[in-house]
Amino acid sequence: MRVLMPESVSEALAFKATNPDIVPIAGGTDLLVQWPGQLERQAASYLDLSGLDELRTIRWTQDTLELGALTTYWDTLCQPRVGVEHPLLHDAARQVGAIQIQTRGTWAGNIINASPAADGVPVLMAYDATVVLASVDGERQVPLSAFYHGYKQLEARPHELIRKILVPRREHDVQFFEKVAPRQAQAITVVGVTVAHSSCGWRVVASSMAPTVCRCPHLESLLQEGTPVSCPEDLLEPLRADVSPIDDLRSSAHYREQVMSRVLYFNLGETCPAFRSTR
Amino acid sequence: MKRLEGLDKLTGRELYIDDLPLEGHLWGMTVRCPIARGRVREIRFGEGTDWSQFVIVDHRDIPGPNELRLIETDMPVLVAEHARYCHEAVLLLAHPSRRQLRHAVREVQVLMDPEEPVFDFTCAPRPEQIQHGQDNVLERLRIVKGDVEAALAAAPHVIEGVYETGAQEHLYLENNGMVAWTEGDTVVVKGSLQCPYYVLNSLTWALERDDARVRVIQAPTGGGFGGKEDYPSLLALHAALLALKAGRPVKMIYDRDEDMAATPKRHPSWVRHRTGVDESGKLLAQDIEVILDGGAYVTLTPVVLSRAIIHAAGPYACDNVRIAGRAMLTNTVPYGAFRGFGAPQTQFANERHMDVIAHTLGIEPAELRRINLLRDGQSTSTGQVIEGGTDRQAILQTALESSEYDDRRTAHTAFNTSHPYLRRGIGLATFYHGAGFTGSGEVYLKSKVRVAGLPDGKIEVQTANTEIGQGAITVFTEIAAAHLGLPTNDVLVAEPDTHRVPNSGPTVASRTAMVVGRLVERACDDLRARLGVDSGTSDGELQRAIVEWHERGQGPLVGEALYEPPPGIVWDEKNYRGDAYGTFAWAAYVAEVEVDLRSYTARVTDFVAVQEIGRVLNPTLALGQIQGGVVQAIGWALTEECQLRDGAMANNQLTNYIIPTAADVPPVRVVFLENPYPYGARGCKGIGELPMDGPAPAVANAIAEALGIEPHAIPLTPPRLMELMTP
Structure with missing residues (x-):
C-alpha cells in the first residue's frame, strides 16, 4: 500500500496526472469497508486528499450553492441555510449511515463511488447539480445527470479529480427524498425516490433501481403533462421504461418496482395538490 | 450495585482475546469446504507460495479421535474424507504474518466430488441424501397427555395452522477468537467462550490427554447468546492443534464474514397445530408436530428439541396434549444453542395460533388467554403440576393496563380507516420459560462451586x-x-x-444466577460452618475468623457446595412425564406496530414486557436482560434473515444481515412482578432467555391486527408482507 499526501490541489492534480491509477481517498467510508479482507485494495496506491482544506468549503454565489470536494454530510448539516434552501440535502445527509459516517463521508466521494444505492447523488441530481472536474489541463463542468454511463462507468477521466459541486439555487414547490431501507440507520437503500419540481420542471430520480442512480424521463413527462393517475399501478408502465431493477440479496426487482410506484403515488398525493386532482 | 467491569467495557479498556499481549505467536486461519456436501478429492497448494514457511495441520495431525465430543461424536474436528456443510473446516494454516496468511488461505484449493445435499428439513430425504441413521432424523421426542384423538373427535371446533421460523445469527459484538500455547506438558487455550469445561472435554478427547494436561481459560467475552456454547470447543481444538505442531502460541480470530458463515445459528422450525376448542374458547386438545432443522451434525440439537417440545403447548391448561418432535439433518452449518433454545420457535407457533383461534371463534385474544392460562394446581403438557402462587392473570392484566391495550385498539381502528398508507395494530403474547437444565439435566451435571476464604479476610467465589x-x-x-x-x-x-475453578456447569439455560448462584450461597454456608461461625454473627466476625484461620496456618480455607435438586422434583426421562423444570418464569408481552403500506415495512412503536422472575437481584441488570432480549427477538421477527444459497449463508455481512439499531428500537417498558422462588439464589429465577420467547408472536399478532392478515412465518420482511397483502 502506497499513500501520497499532496499539500495543495495543484500538487494533487500533478500526482494524478503522473499516476492515473492512484485512488483518491478522503473520508474512506467506502474504501475502508471490510479492509482486513480486501487484499486487492490493500495493494493499491492512494492519493490522500484529506489534508486539502481549500476543498473543504461551502459557498453561496448569486445563483449557486458550491460544495467543495471535501464537504462532508455533517458539514452541510451544520449549515442551517443549506436546510432552508436545499432541504433534501439535509434529508439525505441525515439518512447516510449514522453520525460517524456522516462526519467522514463526502458528497464528492459519494459521486465517485458511483453506487446505484447512493443517498447523496440522487438529491444532488434532482437539484440539477453540476460536477466541476479539475486536472492539470484545467477545469470542465459535467451535469451530474450525465456523469454516469453505466455501472461504475464515470464521465471523469483518470487524471481528473472532483474539485467542487455546483447546486443551482431555485424555488421548489414540491420536493421529497424517500429512502426505503431495512432499518432506520446504518442501512443501504433498497429503493430511493427523489422528486423535485421548480420552474425548470419535474425531476424524478431513482436509486437502487438501475445500474446507476438515474433520472426517470418518462415519469417526469407524465407529471409534466398532468396525466391522470388513479392508483400506484398506473405508474408502473413509465417506471419500467425508466428503470431496470434487479433481484439481489437486499430485495427483489418486483418489490422495488411496486414500492417505487407506491412511494411516488402516496408522497405526491401528500405533497402535490396538482397530482391529487388528477386522481 | 453497578456493573463491576462495566466502565472498562464502556470505555474500551477491557482487553478481549485479540487485545491481550502475546509474544512470538503465529496467526492461524482455516481452509474451508467450498460446497454443501461431497468427498475431498484433492487439496491443491498454489505454486506461488513458499509453503515451507507455513505450519499446516490436517486431520492426520489429531492425536486422538477426529471427533468433536458434545452429546454425540459424529462431527469431525477437521474433514478427513466427507464434508457435510459449506465452510466446514478442512485444513489449518499458521504463519507469523496475518496478511501473508490471508493470501495463503486463498491459494489452497479444496477439490471436491459433490454428493447429493439435503436442504429441506420438512420433507423426507431421498436414499442418496441419507447421512445419519436410516432417515436423517437426529432426534425424535414425544409428549403425550390424555387422549388427543378422542378429544379432537369430540371437540366442537378443530382449528389448524402451520407456523415457521427462520435461522438467526447471534451477532455477538466480539467474533469467535482463541489463543493456544503449551506450558511444559500442558496445552493451554484461552479465548472467547461460555463454557470452559465443555471446551476442556473436547480437548481431552481429541488430543487424548487427561484433565491435568489441558487448561482452559475464559478471556473477557463480548457476548455469547449461546453462540459460544459449543463452537469454541472446535475453535480451541483448531488453535491447539496448530500450537502443538508449531511449538509456538497460535492466535485465531475470526473475521465477521467468516464468523457469520461458518458458525451455528438458531434452529429453523416448522410447527403444525391442530387444536380442539369449545364455544367459549377453552382448550380441549392440542395436537402439535414440531420439526427442527438440525443442520449437518447432532451437536446440541437433541436438547434444543427437548426444550422446544416442552414449551410447545404454552402456559395453558389442557387435558389432552400430544407433541411429536423431530430434528432433521440438512447440509448447512450445524444449528446450535441460541437464547431460548427451541422455546422461542414453538411459542411463536403457539402464540400466533392462539390469535388464529381467537379470530376464528370471534373471541378477544386477551380473553382466550384469560380462559386458558394455567392456574395453580393445574398441570403442563408433561403433567408437571404448577404451584408456587404466581398470579398469571395479574401478569396478563398488568400488561394490558400498562400498554393501554383496549384504548389503543379503539384508536387504531379509527386511524386505520383514515390514513392513506399507515396501519397500526397491537398484539399480545403470554408465555413461560423453564429455568435451568431440562429434566434430570442439572442432576447429571453435578455442578460444584467453591468459595475460598483468603488470608486478608476477603473471599473468592470460584x-x-x-x-x-x-x-x-x-x-x-x-x-x-x-x-x-x-x-x-x-x-x-x-x-x-x-x-483453578470447579466445574459448576455451563453458562447457559438461564441457570447462572438461579442454580449456580444458589450453590454460591450454599458454599458460603459451608465456609461459615468450617469456621464455626454462625449466620447471626456481627459485622467483621467472619472476616476475623478467616484471617485467624490463615494465621494459625490451617491451610486453604474453602467452602464447597454440590448441586442438589429441589425436593419433590420427579422427571421420567423415558416417557417425558413429570417435572421438566424446577420452576418457570411467566410473562405477558404487548407490542404495538405501525406498518407503512408504501414499502410494506413494519416498525415496532411501543412495547410492554411484564414478567414474574422470582425476586429481581439487580434491577439494572434485569432491565437490561429484558430489553436486550426484546430487541433481539424483534430482529428475529422482522428483519433478521439468513439467506442460504446452496446451504451457505450469502448475506454474511453486517450490511445485509439486518439487526435492529438503536434508532429502530421502541421504548421497551419493563415491569417485574416478584414472587420469590425458594430454591434460587436470594429467591431469583432464570431471566436471560425468557424475553426471547414472547416478542416475535406479539409483533406478528400486532401486524395481523393492523393489516387483517394471518402471518404464519417470520421474519416478516417487507417482501414477505407485500406477498401477504397482494395474494
Missing part, C-alpha cells in the same frame, strides 16, 4: 460460569456479599480457569 455481557460477576458478588454480610469490595470472583 465457579466455571462466565461473564458474557449479562453481569455474572456482579451478580455473584452481590449474592455472596449479601449472604455473608460482607461489603461487596471484599468479594472477589475468580477468573474461569479449569485449573
Whole structure:
C-alpha cells in the first residue's frame, strides 16, 4: 500500500496526472469497508486528499450553492441555510449511515463511488447539480445527470479529480427524498425516490433501481403533462421504461418496482395538490 | 450495585482475546469446504507460495479421535474424507504474518466430488441424501397427555395452522477468537467462550490427554447468546492443534464474514397445530408436530428439541396434549444453542395460533388467554403440576393496563380507516420459560462451586460460569456479599480457569444466577460452618475468623457446595412425564406496530414486557436482560434473515444481515412482578432467555391486527408482507 499526501490541489492534480491509477481517498467510508479482507485494495496506491482544506468549503454565489470536494454530510448539516434552501440535502445527509459516517463521508466521494444505492447523488441530481472536474489541463463542468454511463462507468477521466459541486439555487414547490431501507440507520437503500419540481420542471430520480442512480424521463413527462393517475399501478408502465431493477440479496426487482410506484403515488398525493386532482 | 467491569467495557479498556499481549505467536486461519456436501478429492497448494514457511495441520495431525465430543461424536474436528456443510473446516494454516496468511488461505484449493445435499428439513430425504441413521432424523421426542384423538373427535371446533421460523445469527459484538500455547506438558487455550469445561472435554478427547494436561481459560467475552456454547470447543481444538505442531502460541480470530458463515445459528422450525376448542374458547386438545432443522451434525440439537417440545403447548391448561418432535439433518452449518433454545420457535407457533383461534371463534385474544392460562394446581403438557402462587392473570392484566391495550385498539381502528398508507395494530403474547437444565439435566451435571476464604479476610467465589455481557460477576458478588454480610469490595470472583475453578456447569439455560448462584450461597454456608461461625454473627466476625484461620496456618480455607435438586422434583426421562423444570418464569408481552403500506415495512412503536422472575437481584441488570432480549427477538421477527444459497449463508455481512439499531428500537417498558422462588439464589429465577420467547408472536399478532392478515412465518420482511397483502 502506497499513500501520497499532496499539500495543495495543484500538487494533487500533478500526482494524478503522473499516476492515473492512484485512488483518491478522503473520508474512506467506502474504501475502508471490510479492509482486513480486501487484499486487492490493500495493494493499491492512494492519493490522500484529506489534508486539502481549500476543498473543504461551502459557498453561496448569486445563483449557486458550491460544495467543495471535501464537504462532508455533517458539514452541510451544520449549515442551517443549506436546510432552508436545499432541504433534501439535509434529508439525505441525515439518512447516510449514522453520525460517524456522516462526519467522514463526502458528497464528492459519494459521486465517485458511483453506487446505484447512493443517498447523496440522487438529491444532488434532482437539484440539477453540476460536477466541476479539475486536472492539470484545467477545469470542465459535467451535469451530474450525465456523469454516469453505466455501472461504475464515470464521465471523469483518470487524471481528473472532483474539485467542487455546483447546486443551482431555485424555488421548489414540491420536493421529497424517500429512502426505503431495512432499518432506520446504518442501512443501504433498497429503493430511493427523489422528486423535485421548480420552474425548470419535474425531476424524478431513482436509486437502487438501475445500474446507476438515474433520472426517470418518462415519469417526469407524465407529471409534466398532468396525466391522470388513479392508483400506484398506473405508474408502473413509465417506471419500467425508466428503470431496470434487479433481484439481489437486499430485495427483489418486483418489490422495488411496486414500492417505487407506491412511494411516488402516496408522497405526491401528500405533497402535490396538482397530482391529487388528477386522481 | 453497578456493573463491576462495566466502565472498562464502556470505555474500551477491557482487553478481549485479540487485545491481550502475546509474544512470538503465529496467526492461524482455516481452509474451508467450498460446497454443501461431497468427498475431498484433492487439496491443491498454489505454486506461488513458499509453503515451507507455513505450519499446516490436517486431520492426520489429531492425536486422538477426529471427533468433536458434545452429546454425540459424529462431527469431525477437521474433514478427513466427507464434508457435510459449506465452510466446514478442512485444513489449518499458521504463519507469523496475518496478511501473508490471508493470501495463503486463498491459494489452497479444496477439490471436491459433490454428493447429493439435503436442504429441506420438512420433507423426507431421498436414499442418496441419507447421512445419519436410516432417515436423517437426529432426534425424535414425544409428549403425550390424555387422549388427543378422542378429544379432537369430540371437540366442537378443530382449528389448524402451520407456523415457521427462520435461522438467526447471534451477532455477538466480539467474533469467535482463541489463543493456544503449551506450558511444559500442558496445552493451554484461552479465548472467547461460555463454557470452559465443555471446551476442556473436547480437548481431552481429541488430543487424548487427561484433565491435568489441558487448561482452559475464559478471556473477557463480548457476548455469547449461546453462540459460544459449543463452537469454541472446535475453535480451541483448531488453535491447539496448530500450537502443538508449531511449538509456538497460535492466535485465531475470526473475521465477521467468516464468523457469520461458518458458525451455528438458531434452529429453523416448522410447527403444525391442530387444536380442539369449545364455544367459549377453552382448550380441549392440542395436537402439535414440531420439526427442527438440525443442520449437518447432532451437536446440541437433541436438547434444543427437548426444550422446544416442552414449551410447545404454552402456559395453558389442557387435558389432552400430544407433541411429536423431530430434528432433521440438512447440509448447512450445524444449528446450535441460541437464547431460548427451541422455546422461542414453538411459542411463536403457539402464540400466533392462539390469535388464529381467537379470530376464528370471534373471541378477544386477551380473553382466550384469560380462559386458558394455567392456574395453580393445574398441570403442563408433561403433567408437571404448577404451584408456587404466581398470579398469571395479574401478569396478563398488568400488561394490558400498562400498554393501554383496549384504548389503543379503539384508536387504531379509527386511524386505520383514515390514513392513506399507515396501519397500526397491537398484539399480545403470554408465555413461560423453564429455568435451568431440562429434566434430570442439572442432576447429571453435578455442578460444584467453591468459595475460598483468603488470608486478608476477603473471599473468592470460584465457579466455571462466565461473564458474557449479562453481569455474572456482579451478580455473584452481590449474592455472596449479601449472604455473608460482607461489603461487596471484599468479594472477589475468580477468573474461569479449569485449573483453578470447579466445574459448576455451563453458562447457559438461564441457570447462572438461579442454580449456580444458589450453590454460591450454599458454599458460603459451608465456609461459615468450617469456621464455626454462625449466620447471626456481627459485622467483621467472619472476616476475623478467616484471617485467624490463615494465621494459625490451617491451610486453604474453602467452602464447597454440590448441586442438589429441589425436593419433590420427579422427571421420567423415558416417557417425558413429570417435572421438566424446577420452576418457570411467566410473562405477558404487548407490542404495538405501525406498518407503512408504501414499502410494506413494519416498525415496532411501543412495547410492554411484564414478567414474574422470582425476586429481581439487580434491577439494572434485569432491565437490561429484558430489553436486550426484546430487541433481539424483534430482529428475529422482522428483519433478521439468513439467506442460504446452496446451504451457505450469502448475506454474511453486517450490511445485509439486518439487526435492529438503536434508532429502530421502541421504548421497551419493563415491569417485574416478584414472587420469590425458594430454591434460587436470594429467591431469583432464570431471566436471560425468557424475553426471547414472547416478542416475535406479539409483533406478528400486532401486524395481523393492523393489516387483517394471518402471518404464519417470520421474519416478516417487507417482501414477505407485500406477498401477504397482494395474494
